[in-house]
Structures are given as C-alpha cells and as structure tokens.
Amino acid sequence: MMMIDKLINRIKSTENPTVVGLDPNQDFIPKFIMERVVAKYGWTLKAMGKAILIFNKMIIDEIYDLVPAVKPQIAMYERYGISGLKAYVKTIEYAKKKGLIVIGDIKRSDIASTGQAYSDGHIGRAKVGLSEFEVFKEDFITLNPYLGSDSITPFINDCKSYGKGLFVLAKTSNPNSGEIQDLLIGDVPLYEKVGELISKWGEELIGENGFSEVGAVVGATHPEQAKRLREVMPHTFFLVPGYGAQGGKAEDLAVCFNKDGLGAIVNSSRGIIAAYKKEQYKDKFTEEEFAKASRQAVIDMKNDLRRCL
Amino acid sequence: MMMIDKLINRIKSTENPTVVGLDPNQDFIPKFIMERVVAKYGWTLKAMGKAILIFNKMIIDEIYDLVPAVKPQIAMYERYGISGLKAYVKTIEYAKKKGLIVIGDIKRSDIASTGQAYSDGHIGRAKVGLSEFEVFKEDFITLNPYLGSDSITPFINDCKSYGKGLFVLAKTSNPNSGEIQDLLIGDVPLYEKVGELISKWGEELIGENGFSEVGAVVGATHPEQAKRLREVMPHTFFLVPGYGAQGGKAEDLAVCFNKDGLGAIVNSSRGIIAAYKKEQYKDKFTEEEFAKASRQAVIDMKNDLRRCL
Numbered sequence: 001m002m003m004i005d006k007l008i009n010r011i012k013s014t015e016n017p018t019v020v021g022l023d024p025n026q027d028f029i030p031k032f033i034m035e036r037v038v039a040k041y042g043w044t045l046k047a048m049g050k051a052i053l054i055f056n057k058m059i060i061d062e063i064y065d066l067v068p069a070v071k072p073q074i075a076m077y078e079r080y081g082i083s084g085l086k087a088y089v090k091t092i093e094y095a096k097k098k099g100l101i102v103i104g105d106i107k108r109s110d111i112a113s114t115g116q117a118y119s120d121g122h123i124g125r126a127k128v129g130l131s132e133f134e135v136f137k138e139d140f141i142t143l144n145p146y147l148g149s150d151s152i153t154p155f156i157n158d159c160k161s162y163g164k165g166l167f168v169l170a171k172t173s174n175p176n177s178g179e180i181q182d183l184l185i186g187d188v189p190l191y192e193k194v195g196e197l198i199s200k201w202g203e204e205l206i207g208e209n210g211f212s213e214v215g216a217v218v219g220a221t222h223p224e225q226a227k228r229l230r231e232v233m234p235h236t237f238f239l240v241p242g243y244g245a246q247g248g249k250a251e252d253l254a255v256c257f258n259k260d261g262l263g264a265i266v267n268s269s270r271g272i273i274a275a276y277k278k279e280q281y282k283d284k285f286t287e288e289e290f291a292k293a294s295r296q297a298v299i300d301m302k303n304d305l306r307r308c309l
Numbered sequence: 310m311m312m313i314d315k316l317i318n319r320i321k322s323t324e325n326p327t328v329v330g331l332d333p334n335q336d337f338i339p340k341f342i343m344e345r346v347v348a349k350y351g352w353t354l355k356a357m358g359k360a361i362l363i364f365n366k367m368i369i370d371e372i373y374d375l376v377p378a379v380k381p382q383i384a385m386y387e388r389y390g391i392s393g394l395k396a397y398v399k400t401i402e403y404a405k406k407k408g409l410i411v412i413g414d415i416k417r418s419d420i421a422s423t424g425q426a427y428s429d430g431h432i433g434r435a436k437v438g439l440s441e442f443e444v445f446k447e448d449f450i451t452l453n454p455y456l457g458s459d460s461i462t463p464f465i466n467d468c469k470s471y472g473k474g475l476f477v478l479a480k481t482s483n484p485n486s487g488e489i490q491d492l493l494i495g496d497v498p499l500y501e502k503v504g505e506l507i508s509k510w511g512e513e514l515i516g517e518n519g520f521s522e523v524g525a526v527v528g529a530t531h532p533e534q535a536k537r538l539r540e541v542m543p544h545t546f547f548l549v550p551g552y553g554a555q556g557g558k559a560e561d562l563a564v565c566f567n568k569d570g571l572g573a574i575v576n577s578s579r580g581i582i583a584a585y586k587k588e589q590y591k592d593k594f595t596e597e598e599f600a601k602a603s604r605q606a607v608i609d610m611k612n613d614l615r616r617c618l
Contacts, residue, residue, distance in 0.1 A: 023422075023423070025422070026436065026437070026438075034438075038438070043437045043438040043439065043440040044437060044440070044442075045435065045437060045442055045444070047437060048435075048437045073419075073423055073426075075417070075419055075423045075424070075426040075427045075430075076423070076426050078426070078427065078430050079426040079427070079429045079430040079435050079444065080430065080435055080437075080442075080444065081394075081398065081430060081435070081442075081444040081445065082391060082394060082395055082398065084430075085390075085391060085394060086391055089390065089391065107417070107418055107419055107453075108384070108416070109416055109453055110382075110384055110416055111481060111482065111483035111486075112483060113332075113334070114332070114382055114384045114385065115384070117382075117384040117385050117387070117388040118384045118387065118388070120388045121384075121387050121388040121389065121390060121393075126354065126357075126388050126389055126390070127335065128335070128352045128353060128354060128356060128357045128389075129335075129343075129347070129352040130352065131352040131353070133353075133354055133389075133390075135354070135388065135389065135390040136390060144416075144418055144453050144455055145455070145489060146453055146454070146455040146478060146481075146489055146490065147478075147481050147483060147485070147486060147489075147490075148481075148483065148485035148486055148487070148488035148489050148490070149485040149488055150483050150484055150485040151483065151485070169455060169456075172420060172455075172456050172457075173420065174420035174421060174456060174457065174459050174460065175459055176456070176457035176458040176459040176460070177456060177457055178457070179457035179458055179506065180454060180455055180456075180457050180499070180502070180503065180506070181455065181456075181457070183494045183499065183502060184494065185492045185493065185494065190489070190492065190499070193489070193492060194489065197488065197489070
C-alpha cells in the first residue's frame, strides 16, 4: 500500500488528523529524567541523547493510540551530534513499533548525486558492496524545493521503489516566510508556483484515496494562502505546522481540508510534548505525569480540530 | 579574526582559491581500502564509515599544503547513518588539525528555534545544563534561504558570537536550478532578489578584507548570472560549485572574482578526490597512489584557474 494511503487510513481509524511533533528541547525534559541520565553520564551530549529518548518513549506510550503519526524534527537531535542522532534513530524505530507513521522533518535538499545520498539514507537504501541498508527509516520526509526538479527526482524515485512519501515546503509558518515565498511572479506568488511544481512532481504517485505521495508543507498561520493552495492542489496532502504555539487557530485550519475532512494533517509540537508546563494542565498533572498531560493535550487538540472541520 | 579573513588569508598564502569537496562515494574509494575495512567489519555501514575516513585522511595528507579549505558534503556521510556521521565529525577534526578551513556543505534551513538547534550543533554551542559543547565544529556552513530572514538570524548571531561564516544558496549549479531561482520578480530574477537579501544579512559582518562572513553559493555553470551577482554583491564572497565534472570552465569563473583575484573560492569534488579514475591521471598513478593523483589534480586546477584570473 502507498504510504499516503497508510497515513490516511490511520487518520480515519484514529479520527484525528493530528501529528505530534517530537521536537525535544532541554527545557521540556522533566527534572527526574535529567537527574537519572546525569547521574550516569554527567552533563554530556550522551546524557542529552539518553534523556531525549526516554522523554520521547514516555510520550509515545501515551499517545500512540490517539494519533496517526509523529514528526521528529531532526535539528533538535542533530544539535547534540552523534548522541542526539542515535536518539533520533531509536525514536523512529520505537514509534514505528507502536504502529505510528513517522514523518522525518529534515527539510533536506541538494543536487543530483547528493540528493540521492540523502534519499538513500532517509527513505531509500544505502548500499555497501552488494548489501543494502535502511538507515534512518522515516516513512515520510520533508524537503526544501529551492533547487528545483532535479533535486527532488531522486526522492520521488525512492518513493516509488520503497513506498515512501514526501512533504515539500510550499508556504512555511514563520513570520518572515513571505520575504521570498510571497514574491510575485507576474500575478502569482512564488509559493503558488512552487505548489504547482509540487503538484506536478506528485502526479504519477496518486494513491487510492486520491492523494499523492508527494505532499506539501503549508503553514497554519496563513489561512488565506492555504485556502488558495488547497484549491490549486486538489491531489496534494498538506502537512500543516503552526497550530498552537505559533498562533495558528483551528478555525483557520478548516481551509486546508476537503469537505470529507481529509486533505491535511496538523502538527503540534511543544503544545503537546510540553503540555505539562502550560497553565491549562499544570494543576492537573505533576511533572512526573508529563506524558499524561501530553495525552490530554492530544485529546483536547482533537476536539478543537473536530469542532472546526 | 573573522572566519572570512582567515579564509582569505589562506587563499593568499596558498595562492589558490580552490576548495576540495570531500564527497566520498563508494565508487571513488580504492579497493585496497574497502578490502581492509571489510576484512574487519564485513560489508556494513560501519565499514563504509571507516573506509570514508581513511580515504579522506589520505587525501587531506596530500593536499593540505596546497589549498585553503575543504568542503565535506554531509549528505555523503548522512547516507550511512551514525557510522557515516562519525566519519564526518572525524574528517572535520582531522582537516582542522592540518590547518585547513572546513566548509560544511549542509544546506540546512529551518524556522526560529529549530534553526537555532542546527546552528548550535554546527557553528555555535549545544548546551547541556551549564555545560557547552562544540559539536560538528565546521568553520563555515551552507544554508538554504527559502524560509526567509528569521531562518537565517540564529546562524548570523552565532557567526558573531563564535567567529564563524556562512554561504547561503543564491544560484545553484544544477540543470534545473532556474525552475525556481530564475523566476522573474518584475524584471529581476529570484536569485538576484535572494542575492540582495544575502548581501543585507551580511552587512554587519564585514571583515578587514572587505568581505562579509555571510557569503553566497553561486554556480559556475551560469557565468552570465554569476557576473551580475558579482556586481550587485560587492561585499559577498562566493562559494562556486560546478567546476569540472559539472561542466563549469575556468574561463567562465573569472566573472566571480574581483580584479585583485579575490572574491570567490571554487569547489571541485570528484575531479580531485576521484582523479585517479580519470583518463588524464590513470596512467601516471596506480589505485594505491590515488591521493597523489588528487595532489596532481589540485596543482592542475590551480594552474587552470591562474591562467584565467
């Protein structure tokens, strides 16, 4: 089965188009976890890698039955070097074992043979002699489109070969995203031109639910623009960042979805993984119960989204 | 001293504006190296990581006195996961010990706190409690501009704090680079608009040679466009890929330089690291002498560039 259909099936079975962003940050990791790893490894990169993995596993244990997917942001792991990236690999393995679909938020991009190297490592196979290895093992990855079609082709080929999916940046959720992405090409903003390319890249990879393996990242903080993109990209599934902490509201997200409630998956990172620090959950959950607070935050987000879709 | 000045000083002392792209690929690694690592580790990712490091060290030993810098392309290491990334880290450490400046070709890009995480790991410091760590330790890194100013700010701040430099993609060397980068904003192509942004991002970081810590990637395969960018970005140093294997000729590169011969550094990857496989060097060097072929290729490239500059 195509990966986009696996994702859609899980969205249907959980009745929840939410993806939990596993973006661990030292400030989010409860003291009892840090104390445990520091006792063993000191204040080291290795300790952080271990802490991140414990933190992620405890969250995954509480949310795997409620959401279709998780999205680890590789930067948060790469920051800690080899130790952090080991936690990235093990987080992916653990999430997949629990039945979750994993979207690796890697935003990679490079030309021809270099793009192929990224693809080999993340969604394809790395060859050593005649042996082949799955390395990072994400189900989907995010890509940056600035280099054009030949930078995307190696990934598309591996999607075909290995049943994987992509989300390519169209319109990002950050305040300065418009600086380049909103520049007008004639009457059409760049992000829409990029949307057209993404749509074209995905043409040959449309699954049984009518959506392509090649999706688009479309920020929740720009509802008018998301609405327009939804119209011009009917077969493109959206990965929507920016809900919650970045200011995107559920009301604004409705435009990313079709009438049948499909068409997008909405990410929340710190709103869920650091829920125990929020006013709303602080009194109900102790720091030791941080993962239960995350569970409650997922349920509340699900209800918030259902109210508007 | 600012990193861009260290680079320029080394370009002056070596009289060579060449950067050697350390983009190891299984096809480039001589059999005697593969046999040695496979005997110990089998056909594994670990074996590849070890082979890459041996290969890189042997090349560095032959070229460190001739060139100012090396540019490892992280994708070629990331492909092999943790084992490959360990080789990336050790390659950087070894090159720096030999006095080379290291440009990490990582083309990362992400928003605010995520951009900061990449910056912490590559050019800044990763914090664990009150301890701080230098992780990947590159001197320069490459970045993708598509997300706009706030995605670049964390890196610029770390350049200020830690004396590091950046090369941001303006115009890449691949065949489809124009698909997005050449789109016209009014009369001005996007890559030039991006060039203006890069120039602005670097304004506060201009060193004693008149160039900024914030440089630009400008492909050698587009001389007309490079010429125009050289005019509109007088304080921006260029990292120029595409020479040699990708078709960029020395004649075409002159436009990237100022009259004093400064202004750019030209990358060659497989033309140097896989020189022993080229017709030109095959008869003069055995596979065991591959690193000596690389040395000769560096000398030949230096002469080729000097002929035209």
